[in-house]
Amino acid sequence: MLALIAFGAAILVAVYRYVILPVFVSPLSKIPAACPTSSLSPAWILWTRWRGRENATVLAAHERLGPLVRLGPNEISVNCVNGGIRTVYTGGFEKGEWYSNAFSAYGGVHNMFSMEKRDVHSARKRMISNVYAKSSLQASPALREISETVLCRRMLPRIATAPGGILEAYELFSAVTLDVVTAYIFGLEQGSNFTDHAEVGAKWLHDYKSRQPYLFWIQEMPNVFQLFSKLGLGQWLIPEWVGEKSADIEEQCLEWCDAAEAAVVSGKAAESARHHPTVYGQLRSMVKKQEKLDKMDTEKQNDRLTQKQRLDIASEMLDHLAAGFDTSGITLTYLAWELSRPHNAAIQSALREELLTLNPPFSMTEVEPSTPLPSAKDIDDLPLLHAVVMETLRLHAAIPGGQPRITPANTTLGPPGAEVHGIPAGVRVVSAAHSLHRNSEVFPEPGLWRPKRWLDNEGGVDCGGEKARWFWAFGSGGRMCVGSNLAVLEIKSTVAAIWSNFETTIEDDAGMEHVDGYLAEPRGSPQGSFLRLRCEKI
Numbered sequence: 001m002l003a004l005i006a007f008g009a010a011i012l013v014a015v016y017r018y019v020i021l022p023v024f025v026s027p028l029s030k031i032p033a034a035c036p037t038s039s040l041s042p043a044w045i046l047w048t049r050w051r052g053r054e055n056a057t058v059l060a061a062h063e064r065l066g067p068l069v070r071l072g073p074n075e076i077s078v079n080c081v082n083g084g085i086r087t088v089y090t091g092g093f094e095k096g097e098w099y100s101n102a103f104s105a106y107g108g109v110h111n112m113f114s115m116e117k118r119d120v121h122s123a124r125k126r127m128i129s130n131v132y133a134k135s136s137l138q139a140s141p142a143l144r145e146i147s148e149t150v151l152c153r154r155m156l157p158r159i160a161t162a163p164g165g166i167l168e169a170y171e172l173f174s175a176v177t178l179d180v181v182t183a184y185i186f187g188l189e190q191g192s193n194f195t196d197h198a199e200v201g202a203k204w205l206h207d208y209k210s211r212q213p214y215l216f217w218i219q220e221m222p223n224v225f226q227l228f229s230k231l232g233l234g235q236w237l238i239p240e241w242v243g244e245k246s247a248d249i250e251e252q253c254l255e256w257c258d259a260a261e262a263a264v265v266s267g268k269a270a271e272s273a274r275h276h277p278t279v280y281g282q283l284r285s286m287v288k289k290q291e292k293l294d295k296m297d298t299e300k301q302n303d304r305l306t307q308k309q310r311l312d313i314a315s316e317m318l319d320h321l322a323a324g325f326d327t328s329g330i331t332l333t334y335l336a337w338e339l340s341r342p343h344n345a346a347i348q349s350a351l352r353e354e355l356l357t358l359n360p361p362f363s364m365t366e367v368e369p370s371t372p373l374p375s376a377k378d379i380d381d382l383p384l385l386h387a388v389v390m391e392t393l394r395l396h397a398a399i400p401g402g403q404p405r406i407t408p409a410n411t412t413l414g415p416p417g418a419e420v421h422g423i424p425a426g427v428r429v430v431s432a433a434h435s436l437h438r439n440s441e442v443f444p445e446p447g448l449w450r451p452k453r454w455l456d457n458e459g460g461v462d463c464g465g466e467k468a469r470w471f472w473a474f475g476s477g478g479r480m481c482v483g484s485n486l487a488v489l490e491i492k493s494t495v496a497a498i499w500s501n502f503e504t505t506i507e508d509d510a511g512m513e514h515v516d517g518y519l520a521e522p523r524g525s526p527q528g529s530f531l532r533l534r535c536e537k538i
């Protein structure tokens, strides 16, 4: 009899815990559910993510149900500025396991992307963000050398000599952005040269990207993955080669770090802009400074890195190069696609006209650049170029997917007048550029690529007001992209170099459909191509 009562009580508790509480009592029950089962189980949103339909499905849910939508019993999506991204991201809600499980490296060594706790993260960000400030970038002799070498001596000749004038744009741009980013991080002489070595670059891209779908298990179902691993069945979910490729990438990053270290120790880094490892050098000197403070000058200082310091720096550098190259490569690929589509031919011509006003121009004679480069500031100030980049970042955000954060206790979310109060601690809350960038009140006809929406009637830049508040390609708040200035400068310089010298049309764009995920690279055609561009010298 007692057993029966205990059994009945357990059933009642379970019904309360898993049905009545989430569906009727929790403050989350006031938020409309994206799917009828969302309040009861995360199965629907997990299935949507697994099938690669999350961004489109969540956008449709917001269009139907408003700015707050419940995705699961413990997860909501927020698509507004006030009571939305301003509260969550500028308010400093912390990241959770979703990042720390997937983005740490070298056996769990954390970096800015993966750090969960705000204080640890801000201490690291303070050490490093000055090298990514716009003023530092525009004044950097190292970056000038990088642009000259990667854009003029590697990229333009590769385009000029492409067989039949046709090249695969996603592979080209990934190689160029990796070369720029590794050169800025480790020094031009120590970084990659994948632009000249197309096959090596294409293999790197393929190896890097092929691991991506398997992150699902680590980020969304870590407990299931752990259970499978304990049972010796981990490879059913994540094949062994994924770990092997990740280890190769980590090893390659350590080689770049060691080369940068050698340049620092030999004194070359200080003597020549081509050897100067800007980001590596900055973090290294801050790590050493910190060590000095920690030891309070009581112990003998050693300028060599300890193994722990070596891996701490390597994890951070890997994070930057990974966060930096693919995002910029994806953006450039979509920008090239839009500019080369027949209905955008007039925009390509107008852009070229604007680029040819640069003094000196970004010109090339045969396969060699003939003159010095225009200044980074002059390139940055071109209004149509700025509009083209902004519109590409809006419509084709490289990170369009949800950026999860964890609520603190007693959170209020929702736009003024429609707030939901008392949201408990530990709820996963996401916003996504994909949905924010498709608000038709702010961006009329949001599905169209229209650079003009970023210009005023006189052709000057008009990026303020509501557009600025809803533009979220680089996120916002304390965890906003640290490399956004480098990304924009690099993208603008690449565009200036190409469209000052070439006219482009589309040879084959069958692969240009976005992957619907956290990142949005082109899906690629069944034949394995992404965007084949025809480039003609002007």
Ligand code: HEM
Pocket (backbone or CB within 6 Å): 112, 113, 114, 125, 181, 319, 320, 321, 323, 324, 325, 327, 328, 331, 397, 398, 399, 402, 403, 404, 472, 473, 474, 475, 478, 479, 480, 481, 482, 483, 484, 486, 487
């Ligand atoms: C078009 C190019 C880029 C886009 C669209 C982009 C976008 C973003 C976004 C949306 C985030 C926030 C992600 C999240 O919290 O889930 C982020 C973070 C980050 N990005 Fe970028 N990024 C770009 C280029 C770069 C570059 C060039 C670098 C460095 C070389 C870089 C380094 C980072 C780092 C280290 C973080 C983590 C920052 C932190 O947690 O404080 N990104 N980026």
